[in-house]
């Protein structure tokens with residue numbers, strides 16, 4: 292008699308991951324093969340972006356919080372926060388990354404077997420642990436295009452659904468396979484590459500650092516207001532830019548205050564005041 296393998300629901304899996312040591316949080320799931328449950332048209336991260344207000348900052352291992360999310364979001368995808376001694380090597384076949392991995396292994400040696408999931412696009416997430424005190428930064432496209440999901444990064448976890456219609460699945464689950472320590476050569480390469488990646492990003496002058504944050508966001512908010520953007524739009528824009536570029540980000544209270552200040556002025560000072568007279572419809 293053959294036994295049916297036990298396939299946990301997303302939330303049963305979430306509890307198990309939390310116990311294993313991976314903080315989790317819910318992310319939106321795909322609807323069909325082109326839409327996202329966030330309902331935004333043209334969502335660029337279908338089935339992969341956080342559905343809680345503070346995103347990955349809401350990641351938790353707390354059983355009660357997870358049970359609460361289970362009730363609130365019965366149908367969802369699930370993500371796991373990386374960092375704190377664990378990172379994932381993200382291999383995306385759509386970008387031809389198997390070649391990069393093969394080249395690396397040829398040069399340095401085979402990667403050890405470790406906890407590995409198959410992603411919905413047919414790629415892999417290979418999880419590694421690192422020694423105490425070592426942090427691995429989150430970095431996209433550093434190893435000939437292989438991505439590193441480290442500190443402040445996350446991966447979508449099985450049994451989440453991918454927009455391709457495939458589910459994320461374990462090849463070697465954390466409940467059967469030892470989480471291997473990353474070989475030194477991999478850590479060294481990642482460290483070197485993420486350092487140059489970080490300085491590359493910084494040199495593009497993207498960061499809005501301390502001393503510039505309030506002024507920059509205020510003047511940006513004012514110019515949006517002058518273009519006729521409403522209070523909700525301005526608040527959303529300031530939040531997004533704060534999150535993406537301010538180092539460190541301002542608090543949400545600070546952003547609320549900034550947005551309120553900006554919106555004391557009526558929207559759309561430079562929008563034409565007078566309607567253009569259209570010819571009457573015959």
Ligand SMILES: [Zn+2]
Pocket residue numbers: 319327328329330331334335336337338340
């Ligand atoms: Zn979405």
